[in-house]
Amino acid sequence: MMAFSGSCSCGAVKFRLTAAPMFVHCCHCTDCQRQTGSAFVLNALIEADRVKLLQGGTRSYPQPTESGRPHVIQRCFDCGTALWSNYGGREQVRFVRIGTLDEARALPPDVHIYTRSKQPWVQLTGAGVGATTGKPAKVCQEYYDIAALWPQESLARRAAVFR
Numbered sequence: 509m510m511a512f513s514g515s516c517s518c519g520a521v522k523f524r525l526t527a528a529p530m531f532v533h534c535c536h537c538t539d540c541q542r543q544t545g546s547a548f549v550l551n552a553l554i555e556a557d558r559v560k561l562l563q564g565g566t567r568s569y570p571q572p573t574e575s576g577r578p579h580v581i582q583r584c585f586d587c588g589t590a591l592w593s594n595y596g597g598r599e600q601v602r603f604v605r606i607g608t609l610d611e612a613r614a615l616p617p618d619v620h621i622y623t624r625s626k627q628p629w630v631q632l633t634g635a636g637v638g639a640t641t642g643k644p645a646k647v648c649q650e651y652y653d654i655a656a657l658w659p660q661e662s663l664a665r666r667a668a669v670f671r
C-alpha cells in the first residue's frame with residue numbers, strides 16, 4: 509500500500525495516510541468553492557484511523573450547511589490551512605485535502621460531483637483516470653451512488669467502519 513505524507517503551509521502539522529484512500533472526490537459545489545476560495549476542492553476519503561497525526565495540532569471549524577447536517581473542517585492551529593473535513597457527524601471517515609499531500613498528483617479524482625455549479629471554464633472532457641477505480645472519472649451533476657462507483661475493496665473498508 510502507498511503511504512502519503514502531508515503538511516500544512518507553516519509546517520507545524522505533519523501527518524501521514526497509512527493506506528491509499530477509499531475514493532477520491534473533486535467537488536464543485538458552491539460551499540466548497542466558498543470554503544476554499546477556489547473553483548473546487550479535492551478530497552481523499554479515508555478511515556480516520558488511517559490518518560496518523562505526526563506533529564502539531566488542529567482546530568475544529570464547524571461550517572453552516574444547507575442540509576443542516578454537520579460539516580467540520582480541521583485546520584492547522586497555527587496557520588489555518590484546511591487539512592480534512594468530517595461530514596454528517598461521522599468521525600470514522602475523513603475527507604483529506606489532497607493539496608496538502610506531498611504526492612497530490614498521485615490521487616486524481618474518481619468522481620467530479622456537483623458539476624451543476626462548476627465554474628464554466630472548468631472543462632471535464634478527458635478528466636483522467638481515477639486513483640482508486642482506475643477508470644475514467646465520472647462526472648455527476650449532484651452526488652452519486654456509492655455502491656455503483658466505489659471499488660469492491662473500498663466498499664468493504666467503508667462497511668467495516670460504519671458497522
Ligand SMILES: [Zn+2]
Nearest residue numbers: 516518584587
Ligand atoms: Zn500550519
Ligand SMILES: [Zn+2]
Nearest residue numbers: 535536537540
Ligand atoms: Zn462540495
